[in-house]
Amino acid sequence: MDDEGRASVLCHPSSVCKVKLANKVALITGGNRGIGLATAKLFVAEGARVAISGRNENVGLAALQELVRQTTTRDAIFLQGNVTRQHDCEQIVNETVRAFGRLDILFNNAGIILRNRNVETTTEEEWDTTLETNLKSVFLMSRAALPHLRAAGGGTIVNTSSYVGLVGFKGLAAYAASKGAIVNLTRAMALDHAHENIRVNCICPGSVETDMIHSAWRAYGDVEAAARVWASKHPMNRIASPEEIARVVLFLASDDSSFITGTAIPVDGGITAG
Numbered sequence: 585m586d587d588e589g590r591a592s593v594l595c596h597p598s599s600v601c602k603v604k605l606a607n608k609v610a611l612i613t614g615g616n617r618g619i620g621l622a623t624a625k626l627f628v629a630e631g632a633r634v635a636i637s638g639r640n641e642n643v644g645l646a647a648l649q650e651l652v653r654q655t656t657t658r659d660a661i662f663l664q665g666n667v668t669r670q671h672d673c674e675q676i677v678n679e680t681v682r683a684f685g686r687l688d689i690l691f692n693n694a695g696i697i698l699r700n701r702n703v704e705t706t707t708e709e710e711w712d713t714t715l716e717t718n719l720k721s722v723f724l725m726s727r728a729a730l731p732h733l734r735a736a737g738g739g740t741i742v743n744t745s746s747y748v749g750l751v752g753f754k755g756l757a758a759y760a761a762s763k764g765a766i767v768n769l770t771r772a773m774a775l776d777h778a779h780e781n782i783r784v785n786c787i788c789p790g791s792v793e794t795d796m797i798h799s800a801w802r803a804y805g806d807v808e809a810a811a812r813v814w815a816s817k818h819p820m821n822r823i824a825s826p827e828e829i830a831r832v833v834l835f836l837a838s839d840d841s842s843f844i845t846g847t848a849i850p851v852d853g854g855i856t857a858g
């Protein structure tokens with residue numbers, strides 16, 4: 585702790601570090617709420633310097649304030665940008681490196697969902713927006729980040745897929761296509777970059793209590809009934825907290841998973857086990 589009571593995040597190479605991300609710099613898309621913000625808090629607690637990004641500046645700055653207040657870190661920034669745009673992705677990556685001097689971890693987590701649409705009822709614009717936000721963003725962000733991960737001597741990329749990337753789901757045509765593609769893009773990238781000490785994995789969450797699920801519950805009409813219906817889809821009869829997902833992201837981002845690459849890990853309370 586320093587004289588203002590802040591936790592020190594730097595760890596001398598010769599000392600024994602208890603935190604898992606000492607001296608690491610992480611960039612988290614969709615970091616201004618939900619799974620991304622929970623992960624940012626955990627990463628900071630584990631010693632990382634963190635950049636969070638999202639489109640909404642007000643939400644982003646409020647998230648940054650919350651992050652700083654809860655963790656007392658000085659080493660966090662918010663970067664506004666739209667991950668469907670190449671220019672924004674490059675700027676987000678470059679600003680992170682400018683602020684912290686390096687990049688070790690990229691968490692490609694930004695995403696949207698379009699419910700109750702099959703192929704016939706999805707417009708071309710809805711299809712493009714879903715695929716660009718969920719899938720093309722992984723390509724654009726990773727392409728911008730890879731030279732910096734390489735320059736750091738290696739690194740990790742974690743992509744957010746979904747259990748709907750592993751199995752089909754009625755009424756989620758565009759979302760399922762985007763999340764399934766993330767699983768296979770993860771495998772392809774893992775093979776392409778394994779020799780550079782860059783590991784690439786993805787998580788496949790079941791339902792998680794974030795804005796994304798709350799909006800689905802509101803659309804259902806009766807929020808309490810919806811919560812029960814969503815819980816009952818999972819063998820564990822509940823949905824996840826964002827923190828439960830963040831702990832798996834930490835595992836994949838840290839040396840705890842040093843021999844794991846190209847995997848898609850279900851974090852779904854058993855939903856894809858059947």
Ligand SMILES: NC(=O)c1ccc[n+]([C@@H]2O[C@H](COP(=O)([O-])OP(=O)(O)OC[C@H]3O[C@@H](n4cnc5c(N)ncnc54)[C@H](OP(=O)(O)O)[C@@H]3O)[C@@H](O)[C@H]2O)c1
Pocket residue numbers: 613614615616617618619620637638639640641643665666667668693694695696697717744745746747788789790791792793794795796797
């Ligand atoms: N919640 C679940 O049940 C669940 C289950 C499986 C997988 N997932 C996946 O988990 C990830 C995070 O979801 P969440 O539940 O935390 O949802 P959320 O609370 O709705 O957060 C979505 C995040 O993505 C950002 N985002 C969306 N479109 C963007 C764009 N074009 N450019 C930049 N940022 C963008 C949002 O920020 P702005 O709006 O400010 O841009 C926000 O930070 C998503 O990929 C989602 O598909 C969620």
